Amino acid sequence: MTPLKGLILSGGKGTRLRPITHTSAKQLVPVANRPVLFYGIDAMAKAGIEEIGIIIAPETGEEIKEVAGDGSAFGVKITYILQDEPAGLAHAVLTAEPFLKDSPFVMYLGDNLLQGGIDDLVAAFRSNEPDALILLTPVPDPEHFGVAELDGDRVVALAEKPPEPKTNLALVGVYMFTPLIHDAARAIEPSARGELEITDAIQHLVDTDKRVEPHVVQGWWKDTGRLDDMLEANRLILDRFExxxxxxxxxxxxxxxxxxxxxxxxxxxxxxxxxxxxxxxxxxxxxxxxxxxxxxxxxxxxxxxxxxxxxxxxxxxxxxxxxxxxxxxxxxxxxRSSGQPRAFRFMVGDNSDIGIL
The missing domain is CATH 2.160.10.10 (Hexapeptide repeat proteins)
Incomplete structure (x- = not known):
């Protein structure tokens, strides 16, 4: 098989982590004192991927470049790819096509954390050679995620945040694709929210009789887009420390x-x-x-x-x-000030959240 490339998505505004993300990219908020983004780069490097493209947004791209550098610190080569507007994950794939060319690739959402890395996923993709392989995990609230329906070892349908999910299997933010995904992304229309959805592109592969395989995650997975998720990810990573x-x-x-x-x-x-x-x-x-x-x-x-x-x-x-x-x-x-009378005094930015218990 042609050498795999990596694609990490690090655009997005991080609205759920404001005000932290008013001044910093959400992928650079640290978990256990390391930027979330670094865990994704590490996972790819450990899986033997040597060339990684990182999708960046105009607002935060320079900061991400400065922190992650050229990739040499991770043993990889990083290429930065500017996505002018947040027009969906499938749009990001099309934006990266000049970098990806005809290579199969792993796509990883830069604010996600996955226990145990992606070695098993890469091995399954190499041995089975499907047209696409998606990571799934059971969740208690599938209506908030992209959801997959399976028939044995094949994916037969996908739905993005369905009001009445048919399964509890949510798409984890890690995918593996052959170059066929580019044509699929070109074949779909923007969704109701005006984005080219990766779920629609994968569904197009299914509808055109391409083989899309599931890979159910055995360990934990975290999307670190909210405070509670950041704290939980921090807990999970710290639990592995010596x-x-x-x-x-x-x-x-x-x-x-x-x-x-x-x-x-x-x-x-x-x-x-x-x-x-x-x-x-x-x-x-x-x-x-x-x-x-x-x-x-x-x-x-x-x-x-x-x-x-x-x-x-x-x-x-x-x-x-x-x-x-x-x-x-x-x-x-x-x-706490030593002055009297005792009172609370705050200078707080937009979208902050303060709890006094």
């Missing part, structure tokens, strides 16, 4: 699977894993609970933080209660 303490501990305790990066300093603090503390972070008189990722150069002082993600440069000071299930953007500062 203990490593390279930073400085001063009268501090570290319990369980905790990573303390070199350059981090803990003073009179307790960290209970799974957790990660980034380089340059400074923790003083604080408690960091399980499933927390503290980014580089963060400061936590006289506060408790649990089941949360703090991005680079954030700080939390002097809180009476525990901060939990939270996502702080870069250089966000939360503190």
């Amino acid at each position: 203990r490593r303490v390279d930073g400085e501990l001063i009268d501090s305790q570290v319990e369980g699977r905790v990573v303390i990066e070199a350059g981090a300093t803990l003073t009179r603090s307790t960290v209970r894993g799974p957790a990660i503390i980034g380089a340059g972070a400074n923790l003083t008189d604080c408690y960091i609970g399980p499933y927390t990722a503290i980014g580089e150069d963060c400061v936590v002082e006289k506060a408790e933080v649990e089941h949360s993600i703090l991005l680079t440069g954030s700080s939390v000071h002097d809180l009476d209660g525990r901060m939990e299930s939270s996502l702080l953007g870069r250089n966000v500062h939360i503190r």
